[in-house]
Amino acid sequence: xxxxxxxxxxxxxxxLIALVWxxxxxxxxxxxxxxxxxxxxxIAYAGLMGWFGQLYKSNKIRVVYAVGLIVLGIVIExxxxxxxxxxxxxxxxxxxxxxxxIAVVIIYLKGDGVLxxxxxxxxxxx
Numbered sequence: 001x002x003x004x005x006x007x008x009x010x011x012x013x014x015x016l017i018a019l020v021w022x023x024x025x026x027x028x029x030x031x032x033x034x035x036x037x038x039x040x041x042x043i044a045y046a047g048l049m050g051w052f053g054q055l056y057k058s059n060k061i062r063v064v065y066a067v068g069l070i071v072l073g074i075v076i077e078x079x080x081x082x083x084x085x086x087x088x089x090x091x092x093x094x095x096x097x098x099x100x101x102i103a104v105v106i107i108y109l110k111g112d113g114v115l116x117x118x119x120x121x122x123x124x125x126x
Contacts, residue, residue, distance in 0.1 A: 001113060001116050003054075003055070003115055003116060003119060004119055004125045005119060005123075005125070006055060009051075009054075009055055009115055010055055012051075013048070013051045013052055013055065016047070016048060016051060017048060017072070020044050020045075020048065020072075020076075021072075021076065023044075024076045024079075024080065024086075025076065025079055025080065025083075025086070027083075027085035027086070028085070037092070038091060038092070038095040039095075041073070041092050041095035041096050041099065042095045042096075042098060042099040042102075043099065044096070044099065045069055045070075045073060045095075045096040045097070045099035045100050045103070046099035046100065046102050046103040047099075047103075048069055048100075048103075049065065049066060049069055049099065049100045049103035049104060049107075050103040050106065050107065050111070050114075051115075052065045052069075053065070053103060053104065053107035053112055054107070054112045054113070054114060054115045054116070055115070057112070062104070062107065066100050066101075066104055069096070069100050070093075070096065070097050070100055072096075073092070073093055073096030073097065073100075074093050074096075077089065077090075077092055077093050
C-alpha cells in the first residue's frame with residue numbers, strides 16, 4: 001500500500017507541526033481553536049501521530065515519531081512557562097502523550113490506511 005503523494009503528505013504533516021507550534025505559543029490562539037484546552041492538546045497530538053503513522057510503516061520510525069512528538073509537547077510547555085501570556089501545565093503534557101498513545105493504538109489496529117483510502121477513493125489515484 002504505497003502512497004502516490006507521500007512527499008506532499010509529508011510536507012502537509014510538517015506544516016501541521018508548525019501550526020501546532022504556532023498555536024501553542026501565540027499569546028491568543030484564534031477562536032476556532034478554543035475548545036476545552038486538554039481536548040485541543042489530545043486532538044492535536046493524536047492527529048499528528050496518526051498522520052505520520054500512516055506515512056511510515058516501519059515500527060522503528062513510528063516509535064521515533066511518537067517519542068519526538070511527546071518531547072515536542074514537553075518542550076512547548078516549557079516555552080509557554082517562560083512567557084507571560086501562556087501557562088506551563090503538566091496536564092497539557094499528559095494530554096499530548098495520551099493523544100500520541102491513542103493514535104499509536106489506532107495505527108496498530110489497522111487505522112493506518114486513511115490517506116491511502118483518500119488517494120484511491122477521493123483523488124482516484126491508480
